[in-house]
Amino acid sequence: MSPEALTEVELITVVIDGFEVSVPKGTLVIRAAEKLGIQIPRFCDHPLLSPAGACRQCLVDIEINGRAFPKPQASCTIPVENGMIVKTQLTSPVADKAQKGIMELLLINHPLDCPVCDKGGECPLQNQAMSNGRGESRYEGVKRTFEKPVNISSQVLLDRERCVLCARCTRFSEQIAGDPFITLNERGALQQVGIYEKDPFESYYSGNTVQICPVGALTGASYRFRSRPFDLVSTASACEHCASGCAMRTDVRRGKTLRRLAGEDASVNEEWNCDKGRWAFKYISSKERLAQPQVRGEDGELHDASWPEALAVAAAGLKGKRVGVLVGGRTTVEDAYGYSKFARVSLGTNDIDFRARVYSDEESSFLASVVPTLTTTYSDIDKADKVVLLGFEPEDESPIVFLRIHKQVRKRSLPVVTLSPFTSRGSHKLRAEVISTTPSGEAAAITALSGLTEKSVILIGERLGESVGALSSALALSKATGAKLAWIPRRAGERGALEAGAIGNLLPGGRPISDAAARVDLATAWGVDSLPSGAGRTTNEILAAAQSGELDAVVIAGVDPLDISATALNSLLNTFVLSFELSNSAVTAIADVVLPVAAVAEKSGSFLDWQGQPRAFEAAIEGALTRSDVRILSMLADEVGAPIHLPSVTAAAREFANLGKWDGSVTEFVPVAAVAPVEVSGNQAILTSWRQLLDLGTLQAGEANLAGTARASVARISAARANELGVTTGDLVSVSTERGTITVPAEVSDINDSCVWLARNSESSQAIATLGSVSGEVVTVVKA
Amino acid sequence: MAENEVPENLEPTTEVAKTTEFGLAKAFQESAPITDQSASGFFKQLLGFWVTFATMFKKPNTVQYPEVKAPTEPRFHGRHQLNRHPDGLEKCIGCELCAWACPADAILVEGANNTPENQVSPGERYGAVYQINYLRCIFCGLCIEACPTRALTMTNEYELADNDRGKLIFEKEDLLAPLRAGMLMPPHPMYPGADDGTYYRGEVPGSHPSQNPEANANA
Numbered sequence A: 001m002s003p004e005a006l007t008e009v010e011l012i013t014v015v016i017d018g019f020e021v022s023v024p025k026g027t028l029v030i031r032a033a034e035k036l037g038i039q040i041p042r043f044c045d046h047p048l049l050s051p052a053g054a055c056r057q058c059l060v061d062i063e064i065n066g067r068a069f070p071k072p073q074a075s076c077t078i079p080v081e082n083g084m085i086v087k088t089q090l091t092s093p094v095a096d097k098a099q100k101g102i103m104e105l106l107l108i109n110h111p112l113d114c115p116v117c118d119k120g121g122e123c124p125l126q127n128q129a130m131s132n133g134r135g136e137s138r139y140e141g142v143k144r145t146f147e148k149p150v151n152i153s154s155q156v157l158l159d160r161e162r163c164v165l166c167a168r169c170t171r172f173s174e175q176i177a178g179d180p181f182i183t184l185n186e187r188g189a190l191q192q193v194g195i196y197e198k199d200p201f202e203s204y205y206s207g208n209t210v211q212i213c214p215v216g217a218l219t220g221a222s223y224r225f226r227s228r229p230f231d232l233v234s235t236a237s238a239c240e241h242c243a244s245g246c247a248m249r250t251d252v253r254r255g256k257t258l259r260r261l262a263g264e265d266a267s268v269n270e271e272w273n274c275d276k277g278r279w280a281f282k283y284i285s286s287k288e289r290l291a292q293p294q295v296r297g298e299d300g301e302l303h304d305a306s307w308p309e310a311l312a313v314a315a316a317g318l319k320g321k322r323v324g325v326l327v328g329g330r331t332t333v334e335d336a337y338g339y340s341k342f343a344r345v346s347l348g349t350n351d352i353d354f355r356a357r358v359y360s361d362e363e364s365s366f367l368a369s370v371v372p373t374l375t376t377t378y379s380d381i382d383k384a385d386k387v388v389l390l391g392f393e394p395e396d397e398s399p400i401v402f403l404r405i406h407k408q409v410r411k412r413s414l415p416v417v418t419l420s421p422f423t424s425r426g427s428h429k430l431r432a433e434v435i436s437t438t439p440s441g442e443a444a445a446i447t448a449l450s451g452l453t454e455k456s457v458i459l460i461g462e463r464l465g466e467s468v469g470a471l472s473s474a475l476a477l478s479k480a481t482g483a484k485l486a487w488i489p490r491r492a493g494e495r496g497a498l499e500a501g502a503i504g505n506l507l508p509g510g511r512p513i514s515d516a517a518a519r520v521d522l523a524t525a526w527g528v529d530s531l532p533s534g535a536g537r538t539t540n541e542i543l544a545a546a547q548s549g550e551l552d553a554v555v556i557a558g559v560d561p562l563d564i565s566a567t568a569l570n571s572l573l574n575t576f577v578l579s580f581e582l583s584n585s586a587v588t589a590i591a592d593v594v595l596p597v598a599a600v601a602e603k604s605g606s607f608l609d610w611q612g613q614p615r616a617f618e619a620a621i622e623g624a625l626t627r628s629d630v631r632i633l634s635m636l637a638d639e640v641g642a643p644i645h646l647p648s649v650t651a652a653a654r655e656f657a658n659l660g661k662w663d664g665s666v667t668e669f670v671p672v673a674a675v676a677p678v679e680v681s682g683n684q685a686i687l688t689s690w691r692q693l694l695d696l697g698t699l700q701a702g703e704a705n706l707a708g709t710a711r712a713s714v715a716r717i718s719a720a721r722a723n724e725l726g727v728t729t730g731d732l733v734s735v736s737t738e739r740g741t742i743t744v745p746a747e748v749s750d751i752n753d754s755c756v757w758l759a760r761n762s763e764s765s766q767a768i769a770t771l772g773s774v775s776g777e778v779v780t781v782v783k784a
Numbered sequence B: 001m002a003e004n005e006v007p008e009n010l011e012p013t014t015e016v017a018k019t020t021e022f023g024l025a026k027a028f029q030e031s032a033p034i035t036d037q038s039a040s041g042f043f044k045q046l047l048g049f050w051v052t053f054a055t056m057f058k059k060p061n062t063v064q065y066p067e068v069k070a071p072t073e074p075r076f077h078g079r080h081q082l083n084r085h086p087d088g089l090e091k092c093i094g095c096e097l098c099a100w101a102c103p104a105d106a107i108l109v110e111g112a113n114n115t116p117e118n119q120v121s122p123g124e125r126y127g128a129v130y131q132i133n134y135l136r137c138i139f140c141g142l143c144i145e146a147c148p149t150r151a152l153t154m155t156n157e158y159e160l161a162d163n164d165r166g167k168l169i170f171e172k173e174d175l176l177a178p179l180r181a182g183m184l185m186p187p188h189p190m191y192p193g194a195d196d197g198t199y200y201r202g203e204v205p206g207s208h209p210s211q212n213p214e215a216n217a218n219a
């Protein structure tokens, strides 16, 4: 901070319980007291929500310049002022008595059913009733009762009897998530939290209300009655689901993850996370989890094998062969580094790619030349004068980025521009200016954008690479205006895999494969004679080569072939397939050797979030028998006879850190010209789609309560098309290609007349599997 | 001198020696090694057998355990029991307060959700897993004091020995009270019109015919 900035903050000195404290102007009395270590009891106060003064538990005596307030005041709503003298419950008998009275009132209607309440043992009401309440209640009447519990969504349960009407949940929903689906109804003794009758509480952030509810009024269905805080071992961890990079806390009881909570990181997720990060962890304990290595026997079936046996068979299938490596976007940096080094050193190839999705060569070039140099962070969003979203639906594809933008939109009406086929709920909440685009029209629309400055931020989603020329236009726009650029992949491991060189045209640390000096530099560091030169194959090229016999074997780690293409699995049928997997999957079904790997909760490691910042985590489950990919790769490399010397995650992390970033020249980005827009007529339409946050993703398996709040699959069509087809919202329509048909209810929206939008991987709407395409394809839309 | 301190000097004070002819004080005096071989010394030795001799004429105290089992005091802390409501529903709500209170970490509880199809205890929650490890339990009774529903009490049963450590971890089935007359084996629905409060206040008299799932299925 510059000296001017320092002096800008006006400090105010107040006296609290006889101690002086200086705090910035505008600080609330309750926060100033915290600075002195004085704890004023509270329920509704939350540092990230606007003050409500709803519970009145934080009453203190306040005197300003000798004039005392006639009654105790709520310290969570009053900012400090010069000459203020505050007396909390510690020094003022009046404040103490007032707090005890409030507590007694709160408890009058409280059911005190702590033994059956999930909050018991970690409950602010229990704790503060002990520290700041009367020992005995004087109330002998009948308590107000409500039916309980009420499902306000399939994963959040409401017990209105326990509610202390603090309005934290409703303020969160409105102010932070922008989904005001719960509200306080009625008044007086009948006041209660309720849901809007028409809209179910379908928020992607609903789990946060459970975490911040100061009593057990809101509880999560999946953790219901499962445990008490003293049973749990908590570990700080990082979220494995998306590139937002949330800090998390994983609570484990006897080797089983029971819940995950949002961790605190002011620079990333503040104190929030999304429901996927919070509740999608059952895949760890799925029945399909692999425990033993498996080797396909002569009978064509997989049989359990010992590690030495499986590694020997795997090594025999790889040694001296032409091998491709598909890493998937979910590995930690250390594991991705392991794959990267294994491919180069043990297999002697650059045929490695982490992209298990639709991509383009334009994107390959963008990833190699541009992304490693990007430095945009969350704080740039906070400071931005405009945010442009390109091929990116933040609510679905990176929920914490959405919260950050939403925060600024609420706070200072940050202008948001999005290139999207229609106004999504997220765009609506961000009050975004929607520039209606078709998949092939994105490049032109980007070029036409105006009004960007150096303080603007352009957020590029991984989907932009699906549209020819769009990445080139975005880069040109950023160059021309000086706007900051960020690339936000959907999966948590992609940025890390890129930095670790798990891609054919980059070596670890952003070293270009085409640069001989970079190769020599790395070969020296790795202690090998030379590294393979020439850009490696990309995901689809590896698959094609496997099919045509140009590759003899494929190493495939945690990839769902249906994320790549409808035919990806078929390409693997005639090669030797070595699968690194968590659970039985389509790939293990055809693999020759299956090696079980550790889930995130069972291992340590780190991810790189979209900012490129490391998000390290420790193993939450102690003593799991599974191993991290890199450790297995190291054993396998020994067996192959070309060791990579990465016996542990720590060793991989250290070696990768020591390599450092490449400081030499990088390859030039090769711009690609846009193509002419596709024309459609009649019942033809251009397909657009993206993956919703909650969908059929592998890591969300086994959590029915979470799946219950996924947004329903619909086909979005324009009013004109709906008219033509004679359908209205809710009627079934069929979207078809030669490959197949998806039949889902129509939803009439402001979508471009030539387009139809589908959920990419949701219930009864799996675009790749059924239609063989995700975007840009001409499909037919008819009434079903 | 504090009560529980052992006196260093075992010689009785002269005052005690004077007032007590026999007994402990005398024995102290006599416990010095006998070096005196005279006749009076022999009598002194006999004197030492006085207690033994007198006991021969008392009623023997021996209990022929295990053939004969002497009753314990009524409040003796023995094996735990998980009680039932009069209609057979379990009292335990799986709250883990007993586990929390236990100083020996002998109890493991996991709660679960009562559902209309699987109503094990009144109300929302029941104890799905309940174990007491008798290798750890010190029979202090803090757990039964903590139990908010009087589900957990202690019986007078003290025969808790085994030759297998595993068997000394008692499961819920081992601890549950047997069904008495009028009780139905859970899971079954709650008494008609009753809620968990009714049960808690002991107002449920016994099972109601409508609670019997088999009878309902037949009807």
Ligand code: SF4
Residues within 6 Å of the ligand: A162, A163, A164, A165, A166, A167, A168, A169, A170, A193, A212, A213, A214, A215, A217, A218
């Ligand atoms: S449900 Fe919880 S967070 Fe919401 S108002 Fe009630 S006590 Fe507060």
Ligand code: SF4
Residues within 6 Å of the ligand: A239, A240, A241, A242, A243, A244, A245, A246, A269, A273, A274, A275, A276, A277, A278, A398, A399, A400
């Ligand atoms: S926003 Fe992303 S990183 Fe955060 S909890 Fe959700 S899935 Fe995990």
Ligand code: SF4
Residues within 6 Å of the ligand: B101, B102, B103, B104, B105, B106, B107, B132, B136, B137, B138, B139, B140, B141, B142, B143, B144
């Ligand atoms: S009697 Fe004492 S030691 Fe034994 S289970 Fe109960 S609380 Fe634990």
Ligand code: SF4
Residues within 6 Å of the ligand: A115, B091, B092, B093, B094, B095, B096, B097, B098, B099, B109, B127, B146, B147, B148, B149, B150, B151, B152
């Ligand atoms: S026995 Fe009592 S204290 Fe223990 S879990 Fe059951 S109800 Fe709670």
Ligand code: FES
Residues within 6 Å of the ligand: A041, A042, A043, A044, A045, A052, A053, A054, A055, A056, A057, A058, A059, A074, A075, A076, A077
């Ligand atoms: S914490 Fe101040 S009124 Fe609730």
